[in-house]
Amino acid sequence: MKEANSRLSALVDGLTDWGIEYFVYVPSSHSAPVIRKLDALGVPNVMANREEEAVGIAGGLTLTGKKVAMILQDNGFGNALTALATFAQSYHTGFPIFANTRGGLGEYNSMIHSISESAPDLLKKLNIRVEELGISDSPEVWRSSSNAVAKLAVIQRRPIVMMFESLHPGMETIK
Amino acid sequence: MKRLEALTVLNDVFGSDPLVITCGASAREMASIARKKTHLPLLDSMGLTTSIGLGIALGHSGRVGVIDGDGSLLMGFSILATLKAYAPKNLIVVVLDNGQHASADQMLSQASVVDIAGAAKGLGLWVAECENASDMKKHIEARSHADSVSMIFVKIEHGNTANIPFYLADPAKLSSDFVESFSS
Numbered sequence: 001m002k003e004a005n006s007r008l009s010a011l012v013d014g015l016t017d018w019g020i021e022y023f024v025y026v027p028s029s030h031s032a033p034v035i036r037k038l039d040a041l042g043v044p045n046v047m048a049n050r051e052e053e054a055v056g057i058a059g060g061l062t063l064t065g066k067k068v069a070m071i072l073q074d075n076g077f078g079n080a081l082t083a084l085a086t087f088a089q090s091y092h093t094g095f096p097i098f099a100n101t102r103g104g105l106g107e108y109n110s111m112i113h114s115i116s117e118s119a120p121d122l123l124k125k126l127n128i129r130v131e132e133l134g135i136s137d138s139p140e141v142w143r144s145s146s147n148a149v150a151k152l153a154v155i156q157r158r159p160i161v162m163m164f165e166s167l168h169p170g171m172e173t174i175k
Numbered sequence: 176m177k178r179l180e181a182l183t184v185l186n187d188v189f190g191s192d193p194l195v196i197t198c199g200a201s202a203r204e205m206a207s208i209a210r211k212k213t214h215l216p217l218l219d220s221m222g223l224t225t226s227i228g229l230g231i232a233l234g235h236s237g238r239v240g241v242i243d244g245d246g247s248l249l250m251g252f253s254i255l256a257t258l259k260a261y262a263p264k265n266l267i268v269v270v271l272d273n274g275q276h277a278s279a280d281q282m283l284s285q286a287s288v289v290d291i292a293g294a295a296k297g298l299g300l301w302v303a304e305c306e307n308a309s310d311m312k313k314h315i316e317a318r319s320h321a322d323s324v325s326m327i328f329v330k331i332e333h334g335n336t337a338n339i340p341f342y343l344a345d346p347a348k349l350s351s352d353f354v355e356s357f358s359s
Contacts, residue, residue: 022234046233046261048226049253056223057257060195060230063215063354086219087227091350 005033010139011098011164012037014146021067024058026051028073030100030166035071051080055159059093069150070097074119074163075112084159085126092157096150099163106167123161133164176307179204179336181271181329184308185242186211188315193231193356194240197224197247199278200335201271203342205242212356218346222250225268229258232266235357238319239265245272245286246279252294259298262323267315270328277335292328306330 012034015023024046025035039045048054051072058070072080077099087093103113120130131149133142146162153160178201185194186209195215196202202216215231217224225248228241248254248270258268274287296302301323303314311329318325 024230044233046229046257048257050251052223053226053251053254053257056220056226056251056254057230057233060227060232061234062230063227063350064231064234064357065354066234083220083223087217087223090218090346092347093350 006139007133007135007137007142007164008033008166009037010142011133011146012041014143015069015150016041017143017147018150019067020069020150022046022061023069023071024048024054024061025071026054026073026076028071028100030102031071031073031098034098051076052083055080055083055088058095059088059091062093062095063091067150067154068095070095070159072097072099074099074101075103075115077119077122078115081122081126084123084128088159089126089128093159094153094155094157095159096146096153097159097161098146099161100166101163104165120163128158129160131160131162133162135165135167176329176331177336178271178273178277178331179208180308181311181331182242183208184312185240185269185315188312189238189240191356192238192240193235193353194242195224195228195231196242197221197244199244200339201242201244203339204336206342206344207336207339212352215353216342216344216349218342218344221247224248224251225254225258226251228266228268229254229261229263232263232324233261235265237265238267239263240315241266241268243268243270244277245270245274245291246276246284248291249285255295255298255300258324258326259300264321264323267318267325267327269311269315270326271331272328273331273333275333277333281334292326295326295328300324300326302326302328304328304330
């Protein structure tokens with residue numbers, strides 16, 4: 001089991017500062033520390049089998065007034081695009097989406113960049129706002145930015161994506 | 176039973192409870208029967224109806240209804256496993272099964288050759304199957320205080336009701352009305 005590093009912990013802190021009440025996720029090794037930490041804090045959650053399923057569940061929860069976040073890996077946005085555009089955007093369901101990035105420095109997978117590198121542009125083409133957090137940003141920035149994205153999504157009644165850079169837990173030990 | 180007859184009964188039996196309605200002819204025909212703030216008709220998002228209903232049921236303490244179609248359910252079939260895993264007892268999913276994509280030129284759906292209710296049963300979900308309005312109503316009323324999620328598969332006739340106009344509502348308005356219904 002991978003533990004959250006200081007930045008991933010700060011992301012979780014930003015969400016608990018916000019008062020997160022539920023999260024919906026699709027499993028990912030990079031996001032696992034965030035998912036496990038939120039779960040350990042007792043935040044109710046749903047594991048979805050596909051990204052569009054997660055959009056539906058998170059959007060439904062949002063309509064009941066819950067503070068909901070969605071967590072996934074950026075290569076899953078291809079599955080989620082129609083659901084994001086025709087439901088989450090069109091029905092004004094405001095929830096933050098936290099997606100770990102793949103395909104960058106430290107990547108071990110030879111092909112995942114083929115979707116991950118284009119994910120931000122695909123989302124922006126749908127008028128979905130995309131923010132980014134990198135490993136050069138301080139934990140304090142991670143905490144305040146994740147909190148701000150969550151608040152803004154609710155205020156603007158639309159999904160907003162926070163892409164966060166996170167090396168594979170196995171790669172972080174390579175010198 | 177025609178879809179319009181089934182929808183008329185479903186509108187009545189779910190009363191003022193939240194009700195998510197799948198896209199295409201189902202949403203249009205329901206709008207021709209009743210337009211309520213507690214109704215959340217989907218204007219697209221095929222395959223997402225039951226997922227949205229699950230989210231609403233997890234966030235709401237009262238009974239929640241979903242009207243899905245066989246084609247739409249097949250498009251997001253993985254939701255059945257998620258339903259079983261989380262099994263909110265306040266959620267009743269009614270699948271109107273005509274064995275076709277009635278809104279897509281009435282092409283046959285795979286429900287015409289596979290047993291989708293049997294698949295749901297195989298996942299361990301509580302399932303009822305019926306072919307008439309009175310049995311459908313009876314099952315919904317009986318499962319309104321159930322101990323797990325309910326799935327009711329209802330066989331309906333092929334085709335759509337004639338002369339039902341396109342449903343041109345603003346989804347943002349449908350959504351804000353639906354949200355407002357929780358506080359009223």
